[in-house]
Amino acid sequence: MNDNIILQLPKFKIALDPTKEPQGNIIFISHSHADHMLRKKTPIPKLCSLETEKLVSARRNHSLINTINEELSINNLNLRMVDTGHVLGSRALVIENDKKIVFTSDFTLREREFLGKFIPEKCDYAILEATFGKEKYIFPPSEEIVKDAKDWIEEQFKKGCPVVLMGYTLGKAQLLCKIFEDFAPIYLDKNIKKINDIYRECGVPLLDFERFGQNKQLKIPPWILITSPQSGRAKLMRKVNAKTAFFSGWAIDEESYVHRMKVDRVFPLSDHADFNELVETVETCNPEKVFVSHGYDHEFAAHLRKLGFDAEPLSFRESPLIDFSEI
Numbered sequence: 001m002n003d004n005i006i007l008q009l010p011k012f013k014i015a016l017d018p019t020k021e022p023q024g025n026i027i028f029i030s031h032s033h034a035d036h037m038l039r040k041k042t043p044i045p046k047l048c049s050l051e052t053e054k055l056v057s058a059r060r061n062h063s064l065i066n067t068i069n070e071e072l073s074i075n076n077l078n079l080r081m082v083d084t085g086h087v088l089g090s091r092a093l094v095i096e097n098d099k100k101i102v103f104t105s106d107f108t109l110r111e112r113e114f115l116g117k118f119i120p121e122k123c124d125y126a127i128l129e130a131t132f133g134k135e136k137y138i139f140p141p142s143e144e145i146v147k148d149a150k151d152w153i154e155e156q157f158k159k160g161c162p163v164v165l166m167g168y169t170l171g172k173a174q175l176l177c178k179i180f181e182d183f184a185p186i187y188l189d190k191n192i193k194k195i196n197d198i199y200r201e202c203g204v205p206l207l208d209f210e211r212f213g214q215n216k217q218l219k220i221p222p223w224i225l226i227t228s229p230q231s232g233r234a235k236l237m238r239k240v241n242a243k244t245a246f247f248s249g250w251a252i253d254e255e256s257y258v259h260r261m262k263v264d265r266v267f268p269l270s271d272h273a274d275f276n277e278l279v280e281t282v283e284t285c286n287p288e289k290v291f292v293s294h295g296y297d298h299e300f301a302a303h304l305r306k307l308g309f310d311a312e313p314l315s316f317r318e319s320p321l322i323d324f325s326e327i
């Protein structure tokens, strides 16, 4: 699969979410997840939101240089960024003159807690991610998932049992902090605490939970620890009989995911569009042509073709370049 997508526009190239090689005349960084952010330093101008700039700089431990955080015009093309609701600062890119191109990486149409949502707009060309582009990935309403999770935590608290909630360090963990803020005490893994501090700096109203110090807290359950699946805490937690839960859209495959993640429960709380949202997005954009990237791009493009759209998966292309030099 291609590392990134490059758009050849009249007289310049824009690289969309490159991670390895800096390319193009401009780089667009949609958000601060590792699979979308450039690991190398480069003087090439970078278009991203201010929040993404702060988060990428903190995660890479060096400041992003030469960034542009606002709308700009190049060669009669207007480039603007719109919210995608995925994580703090996540943006889609809209490029337009007489024609309009919309590029979204990870996005959702659902508004959640302190996050906005992606509002699809009519365009001529759409390039969109299809992480959950398969019919079985339809998420229950968020309120239902949250209620289930809160009931489950309450059950554990009544038994005096500590609870470990797992989600990705950036994005999911901050939502978990907000959703479950009425439970006490809540402790955080240090990497999550670092990201929470940036979210707060950007105006997100997250409570300042204490960092988890294992010796002190292991003695006085119940408590909640919010951590990431990569932190290795889950293993330690089983020793103190903590109950563990993981939050991800992949939890739609519930049984296999409980087994794979070695947790007690999984909840399908996702930061992505589900299958229905993906279809709704394409129907609203109603483009002449759709390029589908990531995830089930092949399956989703085939579904779109059945609906009458001209859709092409990008992972089967030899070159990551899409030629819009004539628009």
Ligand SMILES: [Zn+2]
Pocket: 031, 033, 086, 106
């Ligand atoms: Zn992401």
